[in-house]
Amino acid sequence: MADFAPDVWTHPRLMAAVFEEDWGAVFRTYRRLTGVSQMTLGARVGLVQPDVSEIERGRRRVTSVEVRQRIVAGLGIPPERLPGAVAEGDALPVPGLAFAGVTPDEDLLARVTTAVDGAHRVDGATLDWLDRLLAEHRRAEDFIGSAPLVEVMGQQLRTVVDLYAGARGPLAGRVVRLASEHAQFLAWMAQDQGRSAAALAWYDRSHEWALEAGDADMAATTLSMKAHMAWSGGRGRRCVRLAEAARWSAPGASPGVQGMAAQMAARGHALNREGDAARRLLDEAQDLITHAATRPEDEPPWMYFYDDTWFTLQHGMAAMHLGAWRTATRHLTSGLAALPPNYRRDRAWYRSCLAHAHAAAGEAEQSLAAALASVPDASDVGRPHAWHELHTTAAVLLRRGAAEGRELMDALQAHD
Missing domain, CATH: 1.20.58 (Methane Monooxygenase Hydroxylase; Chain G, domain 1)
Structure with missing residues (x-):
């Protein structure tokens, strides 16, 4: 739902601007063809209105890969329109995810679609469904990690922002609150992927919307x-x-x-x-x-x-900073034992921290066991944080002259 004029990307001027990566011309032409404001365009691509204006006027260039990716995803630019696009028939990334039980029925889907198109006012059922969908995506991210969800959550946020035009009374405040929650989730996923600048920008946007919504x-x-x-x-x-x-x-x-x-x-x-x-x-x-x-x-x-389980794990993290290694291992072991299996990313992180704490406490065998248990998930959904912590653990073991350090390094290299 990134763009509601599917033929816009066949326009020759817009196609040429995309191919040349002239983002100022892309913004100007896109807005002329769709009628959206600089503020709406900025919301779709994660930029504030003054930045959109500066790019349109050629006073600011888009040099960041991250900003370029946000523009491509935010405006729904078809992959085949981009320079270096893959040939027809080649594999493309999966565009999104669907979860059982959160697909709207035909009547609700019609209300969502017409509300976004501006033909009707937003209703409570539409927002209830979007609330539920966000909750499902949050829980999915615990298990599959953030990478598969970034694009679909960006699309979802754009849907919420577009709903604002049709919202009246208390529903308008609810839409802003929902936008704030989406922006916070996008910020967390950017943070999880080590994209600090993007995370800070999304947290700022979320904070601003939260204040507006009270x-x-x-x-x-x-x-x-x-x-x-x-x-x-x-x-x-x-x-x-x-x-x-x-x-x-x-x-x-x-x-x-x-x-x-x-x-x-x-x-x-x-x-x-x-x-x-x-x-x-x-x-x-x-x-x-x-x-x-x-x-x-x-x-x-x-x-x-x-909850208390999560707090126990955080208590272990604080103990690590204070150099209370055995206290840290006690809290981390207790927390991990109570952590549900669907928290796959968190299990990878806290296991890697437990391995580090054991290594610092001089418990090489226990450290290796925790690290090896963490490696598959850390490699799959725990990069870069858990993966970095496992490398730190291997370095601690090697400095202590423990053979387990080399064994852990070999395991990490096998997954690199």
């Missing part, structure tokens, strides 16, 4: 996730500041969302080797999680993963 839970969540990015990059002080901002800037957030922010601040302090502050905030986060568990219906849908 959604304290999502506004706080986006700041906590940016704190997580800072933590992933080894920036403990920034992690703490963003996590604290998530708490004071959204006092109306749910206990679970507040607990997430508290444990993120704890991990930032742990990264800085500030043990007392880390332990105090972990205790506070535990109280908030316990409170949230008494009323799960009050938590936003994207917090489905946030």
